[in-house]
Amino acid sequence: MAAEGTVPGSELLGSRLRVPEHVVYRDFVSETVVLNLETGRYHGLNPTGGRILDAIERSETVGDAAEALAVQYERPRNEVEADVLAFCSDLLTRGLVELRPDG
Amino acid sequence: MADTGGRPWRGKAFGVTVESGTPLAGLVAAANGAESKLVEWEPVAEDVVGVDRIPKSEPLVDRRHPDGQLFMSIEQDSELGYRIAAPGYGAHLVAADGSLIRSAVPTDAGDAWQRLFFAQALPLAAALRGLALFHASAVVDEGRAFAFVGLSGTGKTSIAAQLVARGARILTDDVLALEPVEGKVRAHPGPARISVEPAELARLDADGRKRLGRLLDAPTEDGKAQLETSPAEGPAPLGGVFLLSRVPTAGVSVRRDPANRTQALLAAAFLGYLTLPQRLALHLEVCARIAASVPTFAVQIGEGTNAGETAEAMRGSIDRIEAGR
Numbered sequence: 070m071a072a073e074g075t076v077p078g079s080e081l082l083g084s085r086l087r088v089p090e091h092v093v094y095r096d097f098v099s100e101t102v103v104l105n106l107e108t109g110r111y112h113g114l115n116p117t118g119g120r121i122l123d124a125i126e127r128s129e130t131v132g133d134a135a136e137a138l139a140v141q142y143e144r145p146r147n148e149v150e151a152d153v154l155a156f157c158s159d160l161l162t163r164g165l166v167e168l169r170p171d172g
Numbered sequence: 173m174a175d176t177g178g179r180p181w182r183g184k185a186f187g188v189t190v191e192s193g194t195p196l197a198g199l200v201a202a203a204n205g206a207e208s209k210l211v212e213w214e215p216v217a218e219d220v221v222g223v224d225r226i227p228k229s230e231p232l233v234d235r236r237h238p239d240g241q242l243f244m245s246i247e248q249d250s251e252l253g254y255r256i257a258a259p260g261y262g263a264h265l266v267a268a269d270g271s272l273i274r275s276a277v278p279t280d281a282g283d284a285w286q287r288l289f290f291a292q293a294l295p296l297a298a299a300l301r302g303l304a305l306f307h308a309s310a311v312v313d314e315g316r317a318f319a320f321v322g323l324s325g326t327g328k329t330s331i332a333a334q335l336v337a338r339g340a341r342i343l344t345d346d347v348l349a350l351e352p353v354e355g356k357v358r359a360h361p362g363p364a365r366i367s368v369e370p371a372e373l374a375r376l377d378a379d380g381r382k383r384l385g386r387l388l389d390a391p392t393e394d395g396k397a398q399l400e401t402s403p404a405e406g407p408a409p410l411g412g413v414f415l416l417s418r419v420p421t422a423g424v425s426v427r428r429d430p431a432n433r434t435q436a437l438l439a440a441a442f443l444g445y446l447t448l449p450q451r452l453a454l455h456l457e458v459c460a461r462i463a464a465s466v467p468t469f470a471v472q473i474g475e476g477t478n479a480g481e482t483a484e485a486m487r488g489s490i491d492r493i494e495a496g497r
Contacts, residue, residue, distance in 0.1 A: 093453050095460035097434045104456050106449035111438055111456075 081154055082132035085169040086125050092165050094122065103165050112165060121156050125166065131157055185290070186298035186305070186349035187360035187407070188270075198286050198363045200403060209301040211270060211294070218276040221255060221263040232445040244292070246445065256292050261285050264293035270300025282390060290363045295347045296443060299451055303360065304458040305442035308348040308413075310359055311340035312404040314494045316411025317359035319348055321440045326416040330372040330479035331486070337380025338483065341404045342366060347442050350410065350458050357410040357461050361403040367396040372479055412493050413437070413468045414486060422474040424485045430470035437462055467493055 088094070094103040094114075101119030103112040114122060121138065128134035131153060139149040160166040180191045183199025190199055192213040232254075233246035244258040250268065257263035262285035265274045273293050277285045299305050309328040310319040313335070320328040329345050336342050344362025351358050366385060373381065381387075385401035392398055414426075415436045430436075437459040462468065469489055473482050 091449065093456060095456050097460060097463040098429070099431075100434060102434060102438065102456060102460070104452055106452055109447040109452055113434070 079150070079154060081157055082130065082135070082150065084131050085129060086131060086157060086161075086166045087169050088122075088126060088165070089167045094119075105164060107164075112163065117152075118156060121153055122160070122166075124153075125157065185361065185363040186295055186344075186347065187303040187351060188294070188298045188301050190273075190294070197283065198290060198365050198400075200361065200364050200405075209270075209298075209303075211297045211301065212272045214272065214274045215277055216265075216274045218263070221257070221265040221274055221276045244288070246292070254296060256288065256296065258288050261288040264289060266293055266296050266300070268300070270297040273297055283388075284390070284393075286365075287392065290365060291346070294363070295349075296446070298349050299443055299446055300448075302450075302454070303349040303351055304451075304454045306348045306350060306440045307346070307442045308440060309345050310343040310348050311335045312343050312359075312408045313340040313411075313490060315408060316494065317343050317404075317408040318412045318414065318490055318493075319359065319410060320414050320416055321436065322416030326418055327473060327479050327482060328416060329366060329368055331414075331416070331483050333366070333368050333372060333376065333384055334380075334479045334483035335487075335490075336384050337376045338487070339383075342384070342401045343404050343408065345401075352454075352457055352461050355461070355465070357458055357466060358407045359410045360407045361405070364401050364403055366399050366401045367392045368399065370395070370397050373397050373399075375478065375480055410462065410466050412490060413462060413466055414471050414489075415468065416471050416473060416482075419472045419474055421472075422476065424474060424477045424482050425470075425472045426485050426489055427470045427472075428489070429468060433468045433470070434459065434463060437468075 091106045092103060093106065094101055096119060099116065101114040101122060103114060124134040124138050125131065128137055135150040135153040136146060139146040157166065180193065181195045182202040183190045183196050184202040185199055188209045188211045189202045190196060190211050190213050196213065231245045231247045233244065235243040237243050242259060247255045252265065253268040254266045255263065260278065260281055262278050263276045275289060295305050306321060308319045308321045309332040310317050311332050320331050322328050332342060343359060345366040347362060349360040385399035388398045388400055390398060415430065415433060441455050471482065471486060
């Protein structure tokens with residue numbers, strides 16, 4: 070449960086996420102397709118989702134990824150954080166990202 | 173079958189080289205020293221691939237006729253591999269790594285066993301050897317492969333046959349083996365067999381039928397005419413993909429870069445029961461490369477439109493790719 074006045078799931082901001090070994094993804098022309106090799110299920114991400122996933126992979130923490138995206142797309146950081154947190158929460162639920170053991 | 177003088181005979185299809193003690197009808201002979209992935213083929217007695225070879229478990233595939241009689245079953249064992257069997261068409265045991273196919277060939281069914289071999293056993297071995305298989309037919313024209321993807325009955329083979337009659341070379345009928353090579357996608361020839369609707373065959377003129385191949389005596393179990401073809405000698409870079417669908421409107425439309433092409437390519441995997449991680453990852457990789465580098469078209473075929481008219485409509489797209497436009 071998020072504290073009043075904070076973005077839901079904001080405790081994730083300091084977390085370190087990674088794409089598990091059993092998940093692979095590839096960029097297509099207008100989407101990113103994520104494949105869970107354990108379930109054989111494909112997941113489609115729109116271009117924004119694909120960019121967030123890339124940023125998560127490249128950044129130390131979820132907060133770092135949100136900051137990089139806010140700068141890159143010239144958007145308010147709190148807005149981007151909300152989008153990134155919601156997205157990460159969804160990916161975690163689907164098992165498409167996981168917390169790093171040291172994260 | 174001809175004697176090979178003690179040396180193994182080698183034939184090729186789906187990107188693998190099949191090595192056997194005797195020539196296998198339906199395969200094009202492979203040149204000595206071919207470096208393709210090897211699959212050994214061995215005819216064996218029925219008890220070697222009998223029903224008790226795989227411990228009883230849920231079959232991967234259990235297809236039945238409308239009356240409930242078994243049409244085909246595929247079972248898996250982690251050590252023995254895959255057992256593919258169809259009453260009247262023999263049984264095949266494909267090693268888990270695809271390196272060996274042992275086949276119990278029925279003595280009273282003529283060449284019918286080859287249809288199960290070419291439709292299921294050899295594609296499975298090829299997939300296990302690292303090829304990405306798609307449910308597609310394909311031709312080669314001007315050195316490029318053009319693939320036709322679609323559900324059964326959309327006209328994949330008939331369109332390929334029409335294009336062959338117009339000067340292209342058949343690459344494969346129904347199963348297309350692809351592999352990623354240096355950022356591109358390479359398409360491999362299938363076996364020297366094609367099954368065509370008799371009505372579509374009748375629409376070809378004498379020259380077209382001759383180009384397609386020699387009519388074999390026995391039709392397939394679903395009434396198609398079976399021909400011995402001469403597929404393209406070797407692999408070709410994939411030059412275009414046509415996603416075929418049937419629509420209730422009239423005529424035919426060809427549209428480049430349709431919005432649903434990613435889903436259509438992902439869904440075109442052949443041997444859907446094979447969910448090995450490396451196979452799934454390869455399929456995704458090949459689909460991504462197609463999306464990035466191969467022109468893709470949606471072909472909507474209206475009611476009453478025959479394969480010749482469809483092939484004619486697609487010919488312009490093929491010509492533009494070949495012209496670099």
